[in-house]
Amino acid sequence: MIRTTRLALPALCACLAVACAAPGAPGPRAVAQAGAVHVEVPAIARPEGETPAWWYRSGAAAAAANGAMAGRARNVIVFLGDGMSLTTVAAARIFAGQREGAPGEEHRLAWEYFPATALSRTYNTDAQTPDSAGTMTAIATGVKTHMGAIGVAAGDRHDCGQSLDRRLQSWLSLAAEAGMATGIVSTARLTHATPAATYAHVPDRHWESDVAMPAAAREAGCSDIASQFIEHVRATGGPRVALAGGAREFLPEGTRAGGLAGRRGDGRDLLAEWRALVPGGRVVHRTTDFEDARGAPAVLGLFEAAHMQYEHDRDRGPDGEPDLEAMTRFAIETLARDPAGYVLLVEGARIDHANHEGNAYRALDETASLSRAVQAAVDMTSAEDTLIVVTADHSHVLTFAGYPRRGNPILGKVRGSGGEDGDGGGYARDLLGLPYTTLSYANGPGYAGASARQPEGPKRHFHGPTAVQPAAGRPDLTAVDTTHPDFMQESLLPLWSETHGGEDVGIWARGPGSAAFRGSLEQHVIYHVIVQATPRLRERLCAAGLCDAQGVPVVPPVPAAAR
Ligand SMILES: [Zn+2]
Numbered sequence: 001m002i003r004t005t006r007l008a009l010p011a012l013c014a015c016l017a018v019a020c021a022a023p024g025a026p027g028p029r030a031v032a033q034a035g036a037v038h039v040e041v042p043a044i045a046r047p048e049g050e051t052p053a054w055w056y057r058s059g060a061a062a063a064a065a066n067g068a069m070a071g072r073a074r075n076v077i078v079f080l081g082d083g084m085s086l087t088t089v090a091a092a093r094i095f096a097g098q099r100e101g102a103p104g105e106e107h108r109l110a111w112e113y114f115p116a117t118a119l120s121r122t123y124n125t126d127a128q129t130p131d132s133a134g135t136m137t138a139i140a141t142g143v144k145t146h147m148g149a150i151g152v153a154a155g156d157r158h159d160c161g162q163s164l165d166r167r168l169q170s171w172l173s174l175a176a177e178a179g180m181a182t183g184i185v186s187t188a189r190l191t192h193a194t195p196a197a198t199y200a201h202v203p204d205r206h207w208e209s210d211v212a213m214p215a216a217a218r219e220a221g222c223s224d225i226a227s228q229f230i231e232h233v234r235a236t237g238g239p240r241v242a243l244a245g246g247a248r249e250f251l252p253e254g255t256r257a258g259g260l261a262g263r264r265g266d267g268r269d270l271l272a273e274w275r276a277l278v279p280g281g282r283v284v285h286r287t288t289d290f291e292d293a294r295g296a297p298a299v300l301g302l303f304e305a306a307h308m309q310y311e312h313d314r315d316r317g318p319d320g321e322p323d324l325e326a327m328t329r330f331a332i333e334t335l336a337r338d339p340a341g342y343v344l345l346v347e348g349a350r351i352d353h354a355n356h357e358g359n360a361y362r363a364l365d366e367t368a369s370l371s372r373a374v375q376a377a378v379d380m381t382s383a384e385d386t387l388i389v390v391t392a393d394h395s396h397v398l399t400f401a402g403y404p405r406r407g408n409p410i411l412g413k414v415r416g417s418g419g420e421d422g423d424g425g426g427y428a429r430d431l432l433g434l435p436y437t438t439l440s441y442a443n444g445p446g447y448a449g450a451s452a453r454q455p456e457g458p459k460r461h462f463h464g465p466t467a468v469q470p471a472a473g474r475p476d477l478t479a480v481d482t483t484h485p486d487f488m489q490e491s492l493l494p495l496w497s498e499t500h501g502g503e504d505v506g507i508w509a510r511g512p513g514s515a516a517f518r519g520s521l522e523q524h525v526i527y528h529v530i531v532q533a534t535p536r537l538r539e540r541l542c543a544a545g546l547c548d549a550q551g552v553p554v555v556p557p558v559p560a561a562a563r
Contacts, residue, residue: 035067037550050125052153052166055143055524056556063516063528064552071513071533073387074341076171077332077377078530079111080139080194081370082132083352083363085395086506091360091439092367094410099368103407109367110374111390111508118517119504120526122394125154129502132352133205135393135523136197141168142527143556150193150225151201151559158214160222163203169559171530171537172198172343176238177560178540181338183239183331187308187324187366188349189246191225194393198345199232199239200225201561209249211265226250226264228561230273235560240297241334241344243327245304247271247285258285260305274300288318290330299334301327310350310362311369312485324348328373332380341385341536346373355396356497358446359461360439361411361485363398378510387511387533391526395501397442398489402428404438411483414438427478434474437482439489444498446488448475459488468494528553 039061044054063069081088089109097107124134127147137151138144145168146154153166176182186195191208202222207213210224223231226249232238250270251262257271264270271283281298284290293299303321308314314321322330328346335342348370354362377388405416413435414428427435440446450456451465457475474490481487491498507526509517513533517526531537531553541553548554 035070037064037067037069037552039064039548039550039552039554047125050144050154052143052168052556055153057554059142059522059524059528060532060552060554062521062525063532064550066516066518066529068513068516068529068532069538069550069552071387071516071529072385073512073534074385075336075381076175076343076387076389076530076534077381078139078343078345079370079374079377079388079390080136080345080347081351081367081390081392082188082194082347082349083355083394083396083500084348084367084370084392084505085355085398085501086504087398087400088351088355088363088367088396089506091398091400091410092364092371095364096368096371098407098410104410105406109371110378111371114388114390114508114510114514116509116514116517118507119520120391120507120523121504121520122523123502129500130394131193131205131500132393133193133197136194137168138524139391139393139526140170140172140197141556142524142531143168144522144524146203148205149203150196150205151199152203155203157203159203160217160220163201164221164562167201167559167562169557170198171527172239172345173232173236173559174531174537174540174557175343176236178536179340180536181238181240181335181340181342182236183241183335183342183344184244185241185324185327185331185345186244186347186349188244188347189249189306190229190242190244190302191246191249192307192349194347194349195244195345196225200228201559202228208246209264211253211263224249226270227268230270230277231561233274233277240338241299241331243290243299243301243303243322243331245302245306245308247302248305250302257283257302258289260285260302271300271302286319287322290322294330294333296334299330307350307353310354310366312362312365324369324373325376329376329380332377336380343534346377348373352396355398355441356444357462357464358441358444358459358488358491358498359486360398360489361483361487362461363396364410365485381511383511385512387509387513387530389507389509389514389517389526389530391507392505395503395505397444397499397501399440399442400438401440402436402438404428408438409483410438411487412438413477413482430474432474435477436474437477437489441489441491441498443493443495444491445494445496446491446498447471447494448473448490449494458490461486461488463488464496465494466496
């Protein structure tokens, strides 16, 4: 079925002959890559010509040009650091290193040992700076889409009827249909943007339960994300492991499970429906029950009504909730029992939330937690058969600035020189004579002006103002402990929630097919490398007639829900 071996050489020769300079081809043009397979991509006017079919084909071409078809992955694990900008990564590595008593700059997070790296261009079809729904849909389905879209191609965010014809299949759903085991781990609600994009299809990410949907959308035939999770289980049998927060979206209002209150308006108990669909499956809500569920054929763990707690704030006792590393280990142990291989999504969701809240401590702490989860996966798998991809969906406006001396506390005030020519020593001072921190935010709730909740000056987490007074100037941080977990970095302009950033994020990869992650990639290429490098996935697509003559999947599959 797989014709790569036979076709790789002629394809490579053809590529060399024309220097890969096909019109409209998005891949590298000047240098032919080992194992490269050429896929023709039509030149289009942009953005008008960006159809779902074009996005899919262009992503396939870029992945094939980078040699992804040579991959032989049995298992795939994707780690998604939500909002994990490159600045967040650089600061978190120093944070983690300094916790171990080192200067920090030389420290490496788990994925910084991986051999393959690339840059990911994150824009949505309608947005220069993207959101998590559109970006995760690109990563999960190989098609870029609009801001807010979950598993559907670009269209009107408010038009349910239109979205029904634009549903896209994720690699997770494809894997379940191909007989592989699947798993989802997230510290956000299971219905939140990133996990939802692997199983649901809605034009607006906010439709997490029936009460969050407009009546018109329900009448037009759309269903909420939580109920689509149940439909996904019914249609594909997966996922075997789903560990996250968000119990409230699965339970009727007025009822509780494990002390967690529901908010559904339609009276459906989706946890009971899941149990009925998955014989032997265990539903758990706290650490002790989670540990007891080890060995169960399937586990649905919903540990909070909404998002799980930050690692810093988590209850570590038996009635509390597990951390990302424990959930990752549990998922891999469960999925690795399947001889057909598995795919797993692990989201460090709350990096994004802490950045939005203008609190660098929690953002870096969550990133360090993600690093421990990635290290667990590295330790538990082999680079011979398991492709591990670590990436972010989008950036944030966290900045890393000044000239702090080597080993300066990453959350501290800049101690060093005031400029490139300075000689170091005491606190660096701005032109007002005031010290400043290495980390700050371009916008967000850390603005120094007074709000209804906190006075003028530096802010403490949590602070989410709806209005602020103009600040008289910068706060004097001389006597402030800026390394305190609740210190909020200053923001230049006041917003109730700090925003995403529009620049590229990183991709780090290890294992079969990982070498295809290099260069400057459009974000949706991640899906195509995963699918092309995993024989079970690409064979499933080819069997459905969606591949070209070289065995490259070039036509988007239709998900079960839309057949
Ligand atoms: Zn966000």
